[in-house]
Amino acid sequence: MATAAVAGTVRPKSFWRDWVLTVDHKKIGIMYAVTGLFFLIFGGLAALAIRTQLAMPGAEVLKPDSFNQFFTMHGTIMIFLFVIPMLAGAFANYLVPIMVGAQDMAFPRMNALSYWLYLLGGIGLMISPLLGAMPDVGWTAYPPYSIESKGIGLDLWVTGVHILGLSSILGAINTIVTIFNMRAPGMTLNRMPLFVWAMLVTSFIQLFGVPALAGAVTTLLFDRHLGTVFYSVAAGGDPMLYQHLFWFYSHPAVYVMVIPAMGIVSEIIPVFSRKPIFGYHAIAYSSVTIGLLGFLVWAHHMFVAGMQVEAGIPFMVTSLIIAVPTAIKIFNWLSTLWKGSIQFTTPLLFSAFGFIFLFAIGGLSGLFLAAVPIDIHLHDTYFVVGHFHYVVFGGTMMAIIAGLFYWYPKATGRMYNEKLGIWTFWIYFFGTNLTFFPMFLAGYLGMQRRVYDYIHTPEMFLWNKLATAGSFIIGFATILVFYNILVSLWKGAKAEANPWGAQTLEWTVSSPPPEHNFHEIPVVTAYPYNFGVSGKDHKRFSDDDAVRV
Numbered sequence: 001m002a003t004a005a006v007a008g009t010v011r012p013k014s015f016w017r018d019w020v021l022t023v024d025h026k027k028i029g030i031m032y033a034v035t036g037l038f039f040l041i042f043g044g045l046a047a048l049a050i051r052t053q054l055a056m057p058g059a060e061v062l063k064p065d066s067f068n069q070f071f072t073m074h075g076t077i078m079i080f081l082f083v084i085p086m087l088a089g090a091f092a093n094y095l096v097p098i099m100v101g102a103q104d105m106a107f108p109r110m111n112a113l114s115y116w117l118y119l120l121g122g123i124g125l126m127i128s129p130l131l132g133a134m135p136d137v138g139w140t141a142y143p144p145y146s147i148e149s150k151g152i153g154l155d156l157w158v159t160g161v162h163i164l165g166l167s168s169i170l171g172a173i174n175t176i177v178t179i180f181n182m183r184a185p186g187m188t189l190n191r192m193p194l195f196v197w198a199m200l201v202t203s204f205i206q207l208f209g210v211p212a213l214a215g216a217v218t219t220l221l222f223d224r225h226l227g228t229v230f231y232s233v234a235a236g237g238d239p240m241l242y243q244h245l246f247w248f249y250s251h252p253a254v255y256v257m258v259i260p261a262m263g264i265v266s267e268i269i270p271v272f273s274r275k276p277i278f279g280y281h282a283i284a285y286s287s288v289t290i291g292l293l294g295f296l297v298w299a300h301h302m303f304v305a306g307m308q309v310e311a312g313i314p315f316m317v318t319s320l321i322i323a324v325p326t327a328i329k330i331f332n333w334l335s336t337l338w339k340g341s342i343q344f345t346t347p348l349l350f351s352a353f354g355f356i357f358l359f360a361i362g363g364l365s366g367l368f369l370a371a372v373p374i375d376i377h378l379h380d381t382y383f384v385v386g387h388f389h390y391v392v393f394g395g396t397m398m399a400i401i402a403g404l405f406y407w408y409p410k411a412t413g414r415m416y417n418e419k420l421g422i423w424t425f426w427i428y429f430f431g432t433n434l435t436f437f438p439m440f441l442a443g444y445l446g447m448q449r450r451v452y453d454y455i456h457t458p459e460m461f462l463w464n465k466l467a468t469a470g471s472f473i474i475g476f477a478t479i480l481v482f483y484n485i486l487v488s489l490w491k492g493a494k495a496e497a498n499p500w501g502a503q504t505l506e507w508t509v510s511s512p513p514p515e516h517n518f519h520e521i522p523v524v525t526a527y528p529y530n531f532g533v534s535g536k537d538h539k540r541f542s543d544d545d546a547v548r549v
């Protein structure tokens, strides 16, 4: 055929054209993933440095000032450069268009712009170590200290956060428009995969939340350099204002990290239990509920910041109420697993044991912190550090790894090493509990967070040793993930289009999918979790009785 002959003579695209100038959502998704994983290395090394310093009382691995800089960089990198870009950038980009049956994002060029802004903001944040001026204010950058703290590092931090925020907003708009306008015929809202629902909610959170953060850090910059007094008490300003603005974004931001993770788990569990997901609508709408309630709880971070105790009570109530939609999801996943024909693959282990179990501990410990009287004791202790790491590490990180392995065959056209994946999971699971559970105990005993040493409190020695040992086990498990991903690129068996027998649209095209995903736009006729295996109890969930909307 003439066209084929012509096509055959076209020179292969250069790396520059193929990747740097690409507007293909799948390539941009992969770029986000590679960049995010690259930043994870630095965030992880900073964590190990902090933990090494805390391994034994009286250690002097880091100088006290560098210790502050390291936990600042650790928190900032993990949240702004790894978890959020990984979920809202990598997974959303790769999956949302193809899952709704579209050929690309609604605005492909803007999508590329989002990625490049992310990289630029990331460089802004990461360059300060090279300039010898790392910020030391914690990832929250509270004034008044953040106004007095000297050095260009913090200014770069503010600028970086600002650029990242812009990137997020553009990405959010793109995702929302893609979901509302680009769905294939038959893909009604109630037939959308649950991951897509999750990204819809998450994108709205970004859209409404990020401007508050941008306002907070910009006024901070003004106070530092332009002589404004937003946060200066002496001149009539109020540092509490910063905390309100900051947490108005940053509490919902934890849902930006957790709702997509829940979306990933909701995709994986039905596939490997071979059962329709239990309570599809409940899971979808509980994401919406969590997204809305998430904006009504911010002051639970400020119970002891000088606020009236009574003012905390409504925030305590809303915080506790969030447990309801969260628990709904957990029970739905467990009901889906119940009597399923479960295949214990790596993604299932990371979702079911990893995410559900560890996130449940994280969530339950959050209830203690949400209760004003208990928080007065636990605030700013290692109990808090244990709590949020069970959520972000035990929960979000587990889901990210589950998702990486689950969609690995789709994105690369290769299978990963399952045996190694399963080992990796158990090592992670052990390491995570060994690292973060002792933090609850140390915190309960009164160990403050962000302390450099604890030499006068012998009851904390053991817990810190265990936590540090655990963190190195986590580090080792992370190396195994990288190893598996990289080696399988060369050595992995070729992946079929649908190795898991899943029913969402991305599995109907080749692995990896062609440019523009679908040669012919698919027509969707059913909802994507109609599994059923004969001879099992759950056979009653056959195609006929399954939810069809």
Ligand code: HEM
Pocket: 044, 047, 048, 050, 051, 071, 072, 073, 074, 075, 076, 078, 079, 083, 137, 138, 139, 140, 385, 389, 392, 393, 397, 435, 448, 449, 450, 471, 474, 475
């Ligand atoms: C190997 C895994 C990890 C270890 C050992 C670890 C350890 C630590 C330690 C010891 C601290 C200092 C405690 C404090 O600030 O009070 C800390 C802070 C923090 N970590 Fe992690 N972490 C890990 C993974 C993560 C991940 C995946 C995230 C994702 C969001 C994360 C987010 C944070 C944040 C936000 C802070 C607060 C930083 C600040 O106060 O400026 N960590 N972590």
Ligand SMILES: [Cu+2]
Pocket: 250, 251, 254, 297, 298, 300, 301
């Ligand atoms: Cu919060």
